[in-house]
Structure formats: structure tokens, C-alpha cells
Amino acid sequence: MQIGELVAFLLYATLLATPVAGSIALLGSIQRGMGAFQRVAEALRLEVEGDGLPPGHSDRADTPEGSDRDRAATVEIRGVTFSYEPSRRVLDDVNFTVHSGDQVALVGRSGSGKSTLLALIERFYEPDNGMIVIDGTEASRLHLSAHRRRIAFVEQGAPIMHGTVRENLTYARPHATEEQIEHAVELAGFTDVxxxxxxxxxxxxxxxxxxxxxxxxxxxxxxxALLTEPELLLLDEPTSNLDPLSEAAISQTLRKLRGRCTVIVAAHRYSTIRDVDKVVVISDGRVEAMGTHAELTTSSSYYRELARDTVAASA
Ligand SMILES: Nc1ncnc2c1ncn2[C@@H]1O[C@H](COP(=O)(O)OP(=O)(O)O)[C@@H](O)[C@H]1O
Ligand SMILES: [Mg+2]
Incomplete structure (x- = not known):
């Protein structure tokens, strides 16, 4: 090859490299775009949740319109039975009452049905039998959105999304004032963070x-959750796998909330259970015992055993 040809070849090869690399990168973005599009399409295909009212039942005046923000709900669980699959009962005739402003802990081994009970109260599912009564009204007779407006649910693992702290705080109440945000942050012990x-x-x-x-x-x-000023706060294992500092902050939050809003908390830490008004012990979907931590420690051998295995170990 002549030197001239070689130079020309190298020049053309270099010129070609950029568009080739560009096309390959483009293929990559198309692939990523397709992936994202499929996920969006999946979300769009999801069934839209209805208003949650029984057929033929129109929204009634018992919807707590602009309900008084300072109220704490009374929750009655009456004979609630539920299964995800027909063959296996997950909750079996569960009965208990949580009075307005009280704090109740649900304790039980993993798989006993605590999260399921919280999901039923939030109405992600409807019970097969029995009912959930809030402030004297059967929950299933309320518009789902009206029902959920009164409740705040902090799921196990507390999902936080990409974005700013403010966006994460306010998405359930986008028009919250700075004062309201500050107050919620303070109550949750998030100020120092x-x-x-x-x-x-x-x-x-x-x-x-x-x-x-x-x-x-x-x-x-x-x-x-607190920014929405709920009448009922549901917490699913808020202190599992937490450092002692965060655990203490959450105990303090619960103390500050006392009487302000009703709290139902699935818990297994002594720091949470110690101070609640009532502990409901759940075993295989049934209420095994009920009472304060002190009462149960003397009266229930099941509770003592459970406490030895789970509560005490983490205290
Ligand atoms: N979405 C679901 N579909 C089918 N079974 C489920 C579902 N969620 C939970 N379960 C079953 O229900 C039982 C109770 O689960 P769960 O309420 O999560 O218990 P806990 O919160 O007390 O650990 C478990 O046996 C679990 O396997
Ligand atoms: Mg659970």
C-alpha cells in the first residue's frame, strides 16, 4: 500500500468510527426506551380501583365531608375472616376495638396475619366475613377515597422515591404550608436529619x-403520613431492623401522638409494645390474647413465649 492510500484509509476509518459508535449507542437507548415503555404500558393495563361501594349503593351523606382534622377514629374489628386463596384462611373471626386516640399493637409471629389485617383496615381487600366499623359506620359503605383520606398507612419498608425530601413529604398533601410540613417533620423526629x-x-x-x-x-x-393529619395511623413494623437512635425517635413520636390520632401498629419491639394501651396477640390468624404488656406477661403463656422469642430478643 502506498503511504497516500494508507493515510486516506486511516482518515476514512476514523471518520467512520464516530457514526458507527453513534448508531450503537442509539440502539442502546431504543432498547432502554422500549423497556420503559413496556413498564408504562403494564401500569396502564392495571385494573382501575372502583369507588369501593357495594353495587347499587350510591355515595351517602355519611361520607365524612371535610371531617374535623383533630378527630381520632374509633375502629372496631368485628368477626373479620379473610383468605387470599379459598383453601387457606389467613384471618379467622378477629374481634377487637380500638378506642378513639388509643394505641394498639398487633404482635405475632411472622405470617400470623398482622399485615393482612392492616391491609383490610386500609381496604386494599374486603373481608370475606365480618366488618370493619370506623366511628360507627361500616367501612365498606364509604367511598374508598373518603375512607382512605382519614387513614395514613406506613407500609413495612416505608417506600421512598427518587426526588427531593419535600416531594417525598408532600405528595399526599401537595398544598401543605411550610408550618404544616415543619410540624409533621418535628412530630416524626426528622428535624435533626x-x-x-x-x-x-x-x-x-x-x-x-x-x-x-x-x-x-x-x-x-x-x-x-402525619402531614395528612390522619384520624387513624397504621404502622407496619416501623422499628424492624432499625438502629437504636431511630427506634427511640419512633417511640417518642408515638408518645407525642398519644390522644391525637388513633394508632394501630404491627410491632415486635419492646420499645413499641411497652407503652401502648392494648396489645392484641395474633396467632395463625386468630386473636390469642389481648391486654396491656404487663397484663399479658402474667396471664398469657403464649405471649410470654412469643416475647421470649421475638420481643425480648430485640429489646
Ligand atoms: N398477597 C398474598 N397472597 C397470598 N397469600 C398471602 C399474601 N400476603 C400474605 N399472604 C399469606 O398470609 C399469611 C399472613 O401474612 P401477613 O399478613 O403478611 O403476616 P405478618 O404480617 O403477620 O407476617 C401468610 O401465610 C402469608 O403467606
Ligand atoms: Mg407483616
């Missing part, structure tokens, strides 16, 4: 809130 974060409310929390610790995510989720 906020002070530490670079940018405060505008700090980015990262994908799934990964720039926060588990306990900080949990407290942020609780602040978000």
Missing part, C-alpha cells in the same frame, strides 16, 4: 431514598 442534610427540604434522596439510612427513610415516611 433535615438539619444535617445538605439542602434541607430540597435535598435529593436518591433512587429509593438510598442516600438516607433505613431509620431515616422510616421517619420520613412517618412524617409524610
Amino acid at each position: 433535615l438539619d444535617r442534610l445538605d439542602g434541607g427540604l430540597e435535598a435529593q434522596v436518591g433512587e429509593h431514598g438510598q442516600s438516607l439510612s433505613g431509620g431515616e427513610r422510616q421517619r420520613l415516611a412517618i412524617a409524610r
